[in-house]
Amino acid sequence: MGREFSTIARRCERAVVTAYRELRVHGNGDLESFRACTTLYRIHHPESSVDEARRLVAEWIDHHVIRADAGPTPGCDCD
Numbered sequence: 001m002g003r004e005f006s007t008i009a010r011r012c013e014r015a016v017v018t019a020y021r022e023l024r025v026h027g028n029g030d031l032e033s034f035r036a037c038t039t040l041y042r043i044h045h046p047e048s049s050v051d052e053a054r055r056l057v058a059e060w061i062d063h064h065v066i067r068a069d070a071g072p073t074p075g076c077d078c079d
Helices: 011-025 030-044 050-066
Strands: none
Touching: 011 030, 011 050, 030 050
């Protein structure tokens, strides 16, 4: 958990990755955590479709959590 997330530029991306990690640490299942993070993304971006939110959240979780890659990711245009 003690990873530095300052390399994640987008606030919504940082919120999603942090929430996913926290939910998993506290015993929530993968699918339950993924769904919660999809909802969180849509709070930041209500204009986003469910499919778009799912795709981005899955990409971000794979990138930051599964592969532990610190590089930039594709995604939304927000800051």
